[in-house]
Amino acid sequence: DAMVIQNPRYQVTQFGKPVTLSCSQTLNHNVMYWYQQKSSQAPKLLFHYYDKDFNNEADTPDNFQSRRPNTSFCFLDIRSPGLGDAAMYLCAAQKGTYNEQFFGPGTRLTVL
Amino acid sequence: RKEVEQDPGPFNVPEGATVAFNCTYSNSASQSFFWYRQDCRKEPKLLMSVYSSGNEDGRFTAQLNRASQYISLLIRDSKLSDSATYLCVVSHNQGGKLIFGQGTELSVKP
Numbered sequence: 628d629a630m631v632i633q634n635p636r637y638q639v640t641q642f643g644k645p646v647t648l649s650c651s652q653t654l655n656h657n658v659m660y661w662y663q664q665k666s667s668q669a670p671k672l673l674f675h676y677y678d679k680d681f682n683n684e685a686d687t688p689d690n691f692q693s694r695r696p697n698t699s700f701c702f703l704d705i706r707s708p709g710l711g712d713a714a715m716y717l718c719a720a721q722k723g724t725y726n727e728q729f730f731g732p733g734t735r736l737t738v739l
Numbered sequence: 740r741k742e743v744e745q746d747p748g749p750f751n752v753p754e755g756a757t758v759a760f761n762c763t764y765s766n767s768a769s770q771s772f773f774w775y776r777q778d779c780r781k782e783p784k785l786l787m788s789v790y791s792s793g794n795e796d797g798r799f800t801a802q803l804n805r806a807s808q809y810i811s812l813l814i815r816d817s818k819l820s821d822s823a824t825y826l827c828v829v830s831h832n833q834g835g836k837l838i839f840g841q842g843t844e845l846s847v848k849p
Contacts, residue, residue: 669839
């Protein structure tokens with residue numbers, strides 16, 4: 628059974644057109660993460676929520692925003708996608724800290 | 740310098756070979772250590788945690804040397820299904836934030 632679900636799996640958007648990626652989890656874990664992974668590179672943390680507390684990485688562009696309306700759902704909003712934002716976006720859930728992070732299957736974003 | 744560095748790949752090995760991956764980390768405050776496996780165009784999945792005493796899971800052995808800030812993964816009797824990218828991952832004191840290495844691609848050939 629899927630534990631971390633991401634929708635859509637593939638997203639195509641136009642340059643500058645806002646896009647929202649969705650993540651939900653059935654684990655009831657209190658920590659959720661968003662990563663960006665470009666081809667042949669390591670996943671790069673964008674931000675994470677510890678419960679309702681939002682933690683932004685220092686080098687995450689302002690173009691990227693996130694919302695977590697409840698424990699189960701987390702959204703990634705890209706306000707004005709550029710060509711350089713084309714990547715796989717991974718969501719992960721974790722119970723507390725120092726425990727395994729469970730990743731969703733990712734959303735592959737294409738920017739035209 | 741990247742905080743977590745791995746051997747550059749790819750590694751191409753025949754079935755049955757033993758293959759070793761090496762990883763170094765620069766932040767001495769790192770507390771937790773992992774190896775994740777990522778199949779092509781899929782999400783990373785935890786392969787094993789790494790402990791100072793070393794740990795083994797079937798054909799996989801992971802070791803940690805805190806003094807040298809070095810982590811290793813040994814795969815014995817490699818299978819075709821072991822073909823994937825292996826990611827060395829560390830976590831700091833500050834919550835569960837994971838720092839990933841760039842990964843080493845393994846290709847096991849018949």
